Amino acid sequence: MRAGEVSVALPAAADAGVYFIGVIRTPWTRRGECPKRGSLDGPECSIVVDPLWAAALTDIGAHARLQVLYWMHLSRRDLVLQTPIRTGRTTGTFALRSPVRPNPIASSVVALAGVKGTTLFVRGLDCLDGTPLIDLKPDRGSPSA
Amino acid sequence: MRAGEVSVALPAAADAGVYFIGVIRTPWTRRGECPKRGSLDGPECSIVVDPLWAAALTDIGAHARLQVLYWMHLSRRDLVLQTPIRTGRTTGTFALRSPVRPNPIASSVVALAGVKGTTLFVRGLDCLDGTPLIDLKPDRGSPSA
Numbered sequence: 252m253r254a255g256e257v258s259v260a261l262p263a264a265a266d267a268g269v270y271f272i273g274v275i276r277t278p279w280t281r282r283g284e285c286p287k288r289g290s291l292d293g294p295e296c297s298i299v300v301d302p303l304w305a306a307a308l309t310d311i312g313a314h315a316r317l318q319v320l321y322w323m324h325l326s327r328r329d330l331v332l333q334t335p336i337r338t339g340r341t342t343g344t345f346a347l348r349s350p351v352r353p354n355p356i357a358s359s360v361v362a363l364a365g366v367k368g369t370t371l372f373v374r375g376l377d378c379l380d381g382t383p384l385i386d387l388k389p390d391r392g393s394p395s396a
Numbered sequence: 397m398r399a400g401e402v403s404v405a406l407p408a409a410a411d412a413g414v415y416f417i418g419v420i421r422t423p424w425t426r427r428g429e430c431p432k433r434g435s436l437d438g439p440e441c442s443i444v445v446d447p448l449w450a451a452a453l454t455d456i457g458a459h460a461r462l463q464v465l466y467w468m469h470l471s472r473r474d475l476v477l478q479t480p481i482r483t484g485r486t487t488g489t490f491a492l493r494s495p496v497r498p499n500p501i502a503s504s505v506v507a508l509a510g511v512k513g514t515t516l517f518v519r520g521l522d523c524l525d526g527t528p529l530i531d532l533k534p535d536r537g538s539p540s541a
Contacts, residue, residue, distance in 0.1 A: 257451055259448055259449070259451075261415070262415050262448070264413075265410075265412075265413020265414055265415060266413075266414060266415055266416040266467075266528065267410075267413070267414045267416070267467055267469070267528075268409075268410020268411075268412070268413055268414070269410055269411060269412045269413070269414055269499050270406070270407050270410060270411055270473075270498050270499060271411040271412070272498050272499070300490075303404055303407070304404070304476060304489075304490070304498065305476075306402055306404075306476035306477050306488060307476040307477070307488045307489035307490045307497075307498075308488050308490055308491070309476075309477060309486075309487060309488030309491065310487045310488050310491040311488060311490050311491045313491060314491060317490075318503065320499070320501055320503070322411075322412055324412070328415075331449060331450075331451035331452040331454075332451050332452070332454060341454075342454060342455045343451060343452045343453050343454030343455050343456060344449075344452035345445075345449070345452045345453055345456050345531075345532040345533065346453070346454060346455040346456045346458060346459060346534060347533070347534070348533050348534060348536075352452075352531060352533075353415050353417050353449065353452075353530075353531070354414050354415060354417070354465070354530045354531050356465055356501065356530065356531055358463065358465070358503055358533075360536075383411065383412075385498075385499045385501065386490075386497060386498070386499050386501055387490040388490065388492070388493050388497075388503075389491060389492070389493060391493075391505075
């Protein structure tokens with residue numbers, strides 16, 4: 252922990268369960284390599300959806316931009332105050348988009364470049380290779396199917 | 397289930413656990429009453445954060461817009477194809493923003509109107525009263541703290 256950071260004791264039990272529905276493949280294998288924020292003209296990454304959910308991808312190609320939710324599986328969950336290296340300013344977890352949070356769920360908007368079987372090719376991610384996927388939706392700004 | 401809808405057998409176990417970190421208070425107590433999409437000039441709603449996470453709200457007032465993640469606790473999770481009443485067109489779950497999805501996590505952007513203790517007053521939600529909160533972050537477009 253860095254100066255000013257504060258942790259709490261996490262609740263004894265979870266309130267709901269998340270299914271990992273696929274895996275995200277990116278060029279970044281260590282945290283320090285990940286871009287601070289994904290760019291829609293960044294490198295192509297792939298999202299490999301588990302075959303169980305194949306039918307749920309029907310018509311996904313109609314959307315140019317998708318919202319991707321993923322689980323930041325390596326992040327600790329117990330910090331309420333954090334001191335990002337970048338700013339050196341101690342700030343509440345909910346006032347930061349840091350991966351460290353009670354529920355380590357990230358939300359990214361990506362450009363869909365293609366679909367092959369249950370694999371999507373996208374640009375705009377910034378997460379580690381091997382990150383678990385938890386949801387895909389049309390981006391809010393995208394026309395509805 | 398409606399015509400064309402298809403369900404799958406859900407995995408036997410969850411892969412990760414979510415903590416409910418607070419509760420959302422809205423004017424809508426039945427699903428039919430909820431607006432289809434929240435509006436930033438809609439009614440003021442409140443987000444009551446559990447006291448355990450109070451310190452994590454530090455500096456949140458610096459952000460005019462927040463991203464709110466919540467758990468749609470009443471939604472079934474097993475449909476891969478859905479036929480929304482509105483369109484009558486059978487579509488894959490990941491090509492819809494329907495509450496029915498493997499991980500029933502919703503993402504809304506809200507305007508922050510005020511903070512009192514661990515309660516936030518916001519506009520832009522469209523969920524049922526009593527919906528469990530799972531995350532708060534500065535909106536992507538908002539300046540970083």
